[in-house]
Amino acid sequence: MNGKIVGGFIVVTALAAGAVLYYLQVYGYYQPIPASAPAAELRLTSVASGQPEPILADSFEGIDADTSPLRYRGCFHTPMSLALLTETYRVYETPTPLIAPGWFDCFDANRIGEALETGEAVAFLSEKNIHPGVDRVVAVFPDGRAYAWNQINETLEK
Structure with missing residues (x-):
C-alpha cells in the first residue's frame, strides 16, 4: 500500500x-518588446562604413528574454526595396532562422528559411556580435515584410 x-x-x-x-x-x-525600446530599432550593417545604420521600419512586433541572447525575434515591415538594401547593406551568408514559440504568430522560421533558400527573401547582417558570439540577422521579402532574429556566429560554431 x-x-x-x-x-x-x-x-x-x-x-x-x-x-x-x-x-x-x-x-x-519571453517579454514583448515595446516599439519604443532600443531592441525595436532595426539596423543593418552598411557595406560602405561597416557600421550598423537604422533603417526605415514600421509595424514592429518583437519578443526577447534575458535568459538567452538567442530568444530575440522580430517582425516588421520596411518600405525600402530589396535592390536598395542589397546595394547598401551587407548580405548575411549563412542565415538560419530559429524557431519562435508557437504563440508568436508573425514569425514562421520554416517559411522564412525556405524563402531564404529559394532566393525569395534576402538576409542581411543587422549587427555583428550583438552579444558575444551572436549576430542579429534580418531577412527581407520583396513586399517589405521583414523578420529579425539572433543566431550564433562563426566564433562560437567552432
Missing part, C-alpha cells in the same frame, strides 16, 4: 515539474 502512495506522489510531482518546465520554456521568460 505504501508503494502505491510513494509511486503516485512521484508521478504527480513529475507531471507538475514537467508542466512548470514547459510553461517556463514556452511562455515564462
Whole structure:
C-alpha cells in the first residue's frame, strides 16, 4: 500500500515539474518588446562604413528574454526595396532562422528559411556580435515584410 502512495506522489510531482518546465520554456521568460525600446530599432550593417545604420521600419512586433541572447525575434515591415538594401547593406551568408514559440504568430522560421533558400527573401547582417558570439540577422521579402532574429556566429560554431 505504501508503494502505491510513494509511486503516485512521484508521478504527480513529475507531471507538475514537467508542466512548470514547459510553461517556463514556452511562455515564462519571453517579454514583448515595446516599439519604443532600443531592441525595436532595426539596423543593418552598411557595406560602405561597416557600421550598423537604422533603417526605415514600421509595424514592429518583437519578443526577447534575458535568459538567452538567442530568444530575440522580430517582425516588421520596411518600405525600402530589396535592390536598395542589397546595394547598401551587407548580405548575411549563412542565415538560419530559429524557431519562435508557437504563440508568436508573425514569425514562421520554416517559411522564412525556405524563402531564404529559394532566393525569395534576402538576409542581411543587422549587427555583428550583438552579444558575444551572436549576430542579429534580418531577412527581407520583396513586399517589405521583414523578420529579425539572433543566431550564433562563426566564433562560437567552432
